[in-house]
Amino acid sequence: MRVIRHDRNHPFALKMRELPGFDKLASDEKVLNYEVHLCACGLSRHKPFCDGSHAKTSGEVPGKLYAYTIDGKGREIQTTDDLKALPNEYEG
Template sequence: MRVVKKDATGPLEVKVGGESKWICMCGLSVNQPFCDGSHKKTAGEEEGKIYFYEKDGTRRQVSM
């Protein structure tokens, strides 16, 4: 298992030859390094809290 800390809630737009490519910045895309819209799962996250995402996309808050 690997834990990667990410706090971005949206993708990064990169222009390649005048065409937009969207790079995943949230870490949830199954199409890495490209965005597949998975960042929408981060809606409602509270700042300063830590969340764990299961492979099926379910989210739980980690108790600290």
């Protein structure tokens, strides 16, 4: 088991226009205005892109730990040691 902690509950917006030097590669306004959203919550099933699964984290309380199944079902845990006692569905 590998435990990865994600604190962010919304995606990173990657704007093509803001990438250094991208304006030299593309001049089409449609391409320059293109924006992708990268998953930062860890729950997307289409990583690295956000698929909206971060909505499942909306009830999280800052400073608390949560474990999620691959299907995005979450529950609060006290420490990472609690992961050992969770059902197998919590192993990714």
